[in-house]
Amino acid sequence: MASGDERKVALLTGITGQDGSYLAELLLNKGYEVHGIIRRSSSFNTGRIEHLHADPYAHKGGKMHLHYGDMTDSSSLVKLITKIRPVEIYNLAAQSHVKVSFDLSEYTAEVDAVGTLRLLDAIRTCGLEKEVKFYQASTSELYGKVAEIPQTEKTPFYPRSPYACAKLYAYWIVVNYREAYNMFACNGILFNHESPRRGETFVTRKITREVAKIHLGLSQYVELGNLDSKRDWGHAKDYVEAMWLMLQQPEPDDYVIASGETHSVREFVEAAFRHVGKEIVWEGSGQEEVGKEKDTGAVRVKINPRYFRPTEVDLLLGDSSKAKKKFNWIPKVSFHELVKDMMEADIQLMKKNPLA
Numbered sequence: 001m002a003s004g005d006e007r008k009v010a011l012l013t014g015i016t017g018q019d020g021s022y023l024a025e026l027l028l029n030k031g032y033e034v035h036g037i038i039r040r041s042s043s044f045n046t047g048r049i050e051h052l053h054a055d056p057y058a059h060k061g062g063k064m065h066l067h068y069g070d071m072t073d074s075s076s077l078v079k080l081i082t083k084i085r086p087v088e089i090y091n092l093a094a095q096s097h098v099k100v101s102f103d104l105s106e107y108t109a110e111v112d113a114v115g116t117l118r119l120l121d122a123i124r125t126c127g128l129e130k131e132v133k134f135y136q137a138s139t140s141e142l143y144g145k146v147a148e149i150p151q152t153e154k155t156p157f158y159p160r161s162p163y164a165c166a167k168l169y170a171y172w173i174v175v176n177y178r179e180a181y182n183m184f185a186c187n188g189i190l191f192n193h194e195s196p197r198r199g200e201t202f203v204t205r206k207i208t209r210e211v212a213k214i215h216l217g218l219s220q221y222v223e224l225g226n227l228d229s230k231r232d233w234g235h236a237k238d239y240v241e242a243m244w245l246m247l248q249q250p251e252p253d254d255y256v257i258a259s260g261e262t263h264s265v266r267e268f269v270e271a272a273f274r275h276v277g278k279e280i281v282w283e284g285s286g287q288e289e290v291g292k293e294k295d296t297g298a299v300r301v302k303i304n305p306r307y308f309r310p311t312e313v314d315l316l317l318g319d320s321s322k323a324k325k326k327f328n329w330i331p332k333v334s335f336h337e338l339v340k341d342m343m344e345a346d347i348q349l350m351k352k353n354p355l356a
C-alpha cells in the first residue's frame, strides 16, 4: 500500500481533456504540484488549460508543469515517472469517443487498454508501486447491455463497443495489480459528465453549441442520431472531486459516481431549446423523425443515420450510494443546471466568435 508520502505531487495523463483541466484546477487549489502529460499535435491542444498556464501561481510559481509523452510510448512514461516521482497518478488519457472506437478499434485498445498496463508497469519499473496512489478513469460504458437498474459496483459488465471492451481490460488490470502487487489502485466508474469544456462531438455539447447557433440566427437545425438512448448526466466539476476523494481513503477500492437520474437525448434537446424559449414538437418516426419549433413550424432537429452506432447502450442509471457512504460524495449540479451552464457558455462563445 502507499506509504503516506507527504509531498503533494500529482501526475495527470489526459490533462488537456475536459476532466484533466478541471482536475488540474482542483489539485492546484489544494496546493499540489501538478504535472501533466501532453501529446504532440500539429495544432494547439492546450486550450482547456491555457488559463492555468498563464496563471502566475500555477506556472511561474512552479506549481504546474507540462511534459510531452504518449500512452503508446512506454519509455516516455518510465522517464517521466522517474523524473517526477509523483505520489498520485490520475490516468485520464483515452481515445474517449465511443462511435470513433468502431473505426479506430485497434488504436483505442492500444491507448485505453494497453496504455493503462504500460502506465502501471512504468510505476513498477520505477519501484514506486508501494508509494504511488493510482486512479483509473473507468466508465459506465462497461455496463453496456445493462443487467440491472440502477447499476452499482456489483452489476455485471457487458461492453458494447471497442471503447468499452478496451476499458474493461483497463478495469481488470487495475484490480489485478492491486491484488497482485498490493498497489493503491482505484477504478472510478464514472457515468457521463459534461460541462462547457466537453468535447464538441459528444452529444450534449453538440446540442448546446447548435442550439446556441440557432438562437443567434447562425444555423437552422441540428443533425443527431439516436434520440432515445438514456444517460445519467452530471457535471464534470463535481466528478473530478470524487476522483481525488477516492485516493484520500485509507484503502483502495472501486466506486460508481453518478447523478442517480436518467434522461433521454430527446429530453436534453428539449431542455436546451427551452432555455432559449423554443418548444420542440416531434413528428414522424425512425429516420424520418424531425423536431419542429412549435410556434413557427421550422425544422430544428433532423435524424442522420451516420450518427447511429453498430451497437448502442440504451439506458444508464447509476447508484453512487457507496461513494456517499464512504466519503460523503453527492453531486451538486442538477440536470437542468447542467443544461443551463452549457447553454449560457455556448451562447457567450458564439456571440464572441460566430465561427467557433
Ligand code: NDP
Binding pocket: 013, 014, 015, 016, 017, 018, 019, 020, 037, 038, 039, 041, 045, 069, 070, 071, 072, 091, 092, 093, 094, 095, 096, 097, 111, 137, 138, 139, 140, 189, 190, 191, 192, 193, 194, 199
Ligand atoms: P477527453 O476526450 O476530453 O480527453 C482525453 C484526454 O486524453 C485528452 O487530454 C487527450 O489528449 C488525451 N489522450 C488521448 N490519446 C492519448 C494518447 N495516446 N496519449 C496521451 N494522451 C492521450 O475525455 P474526458 O476528459 O471526457 O474523459 C477523461 C477520461 O475519463 C477518459 O479516459 C474517458 O474515457 C473517461 N470517462 C469519461 C467520462 C465522461 O463522461 N466524460 C465518463 C467515464 C469515463 P488531446 O487533448 O491531445 O486529444
Ligand code: GDR
Binding pocket: 096, 097, 098, 099, 138, 139, 140, 141, 190, 191, 192, 193, 201, 202, 203, 204, 206, 223, 224, 225, 226, 227, 229, 230, 231, 265, 307, 308, 309, 312, 313
Ligand atoms: P457516450 O457519449 O457514448 O455515452 O460516451 P455521447 O455523448 O457520444 O453519446 C451519448 C448518446 O447520444 C447518442 N447520440 C449521439 N452521440 C453523439 N456523439 N453524436 C450525435 O450526433 C448523437 N445523436 C445521438 C449516442 O448514440 C449515445 O447513445 C461518453 C464518453 O465520454 C465516454 O468516454 C464515457 O466513457 C461515457 O460517456 C460514460
